[in-house]
Amino acid sequence: MTQPLFSKFWIRISLFTSVLLPFSCTTIGFHQTKVRESLSYGEQATVRVCVIKEEGIEDKDVFTLFEAWNEELSFYQLKAEPSILMTMERPGFYGTDILEYLILFKMPSQCDRLLYLKGRTWGDILFEVLTLGIFAGVGVKLEVQGAVEAKTNTKGYIKAKYISTIQLLFTSPKSTLIHEGYHMLGCGHQLFMKECYERIRDVKLLLTDPNRDPNFFPNINSSGRKILKRPI
Template identity: 75%
Template sequence: MLKTIPYLLLLLVFQCTTIGFHETKIREGMSFGEPASFRVCILHEPNITQEEIQNLFVAWNEELSLYNLKAEVLVLEEMERPGFWGTDILSYLMTLPLTKECDRLLYLKGRTWGDIAFEVLTLGIFVGVGLKLEVQGAVEGRSNTRGYIKAKYQSTIQILFTSPKSTLIHEGYHLLGCGHQLFMKECYEKIRDVKLLLTDPNRDPNFFPNMTTSGKKILNRTQVPTYSQQN
């Protein structure tokens, strides 16, 4: 049992803090084209400050600079969380169409008394059986254009394995079409291919394109699915 603990810890770190392990030589040998930017529209809970939002994007843009990319933040609205669970948040986001100002849509989840109680519960489960139940963020898989992160937290598990900045970087890779992999080569190729879509003649010139993890091209907002709340 003791021999398995390092592997469990490695798996937890891999799941929580990164999309995969960087392969610097491979990345530096690839061309990611000219500098480009995309617009990320933000919805956030009332207890998240503008300074915290800006600090998150500074960290994300430092990572994105590896690919000649920059995320431009546009804060749309302060609003209460549409539900306690991450699935509630994603379901709500799927009802919102991407407007002409937005290439991606991101909800920043705060920290309530209910979250604190859940953190205590999950910490007990983690200590007891080594199972981590708390999810720090997610991106929908139909177009990889909407997602959420937990932007304010401080439980023991979270401090050990992740942070709001690393969570945004992780989910930010999903927002550029990357899936999960052990090493980053496939993700580098996906980001390169997404940037190549900027030259696609069928692209809406007012939309930063994307690809799904299965390789489907998202060239305009009409290809981004939107569902009614009844669905």
């Protein structure tokens, strides 16, 4: 039986969003090299990132992830310097539980950003199997690999440990960190990255703002508000 044209349309849309888009979101849009290189990002600067990690994530894993992130940040005369705060049990199963925990977590004085590295439990494995079945059935990928809170864009998490074949087809812990790392510099999602380049330039310009806490690397949140002081 021939499928109705309407059904074929939505099947194609589903395939596009579940297959094509994840590949394009290693960053948060498509790079525009000429546009990026036409902007000035000022002098080299360092963003101090405090890390909370789960059991099973080794210190060497953290530094390997940051090597990949710093390779991307080098475009903007930036470097992310990790500082491991502690290893802990997950505060809840869902990503929303982690974000709620981070929002209430007081940013230490030696930190400009706070990053939670989510590991892999038996519950995660079962959830991966479930989402794989849904993906195979209807072409929708439900699993979230990371997120950043929108109030200050200074706290977020990524899924830092997984080995599922379907996950590795779409992303990796390194690409997820790069993606969420852009959000931690105030960038949103876009098709092309011109606005993101300008946002990073503007964030770095805030380093000279006289109202800035001199011991904090500033940010601009998702709504365009300047974050000049360390979040509580």
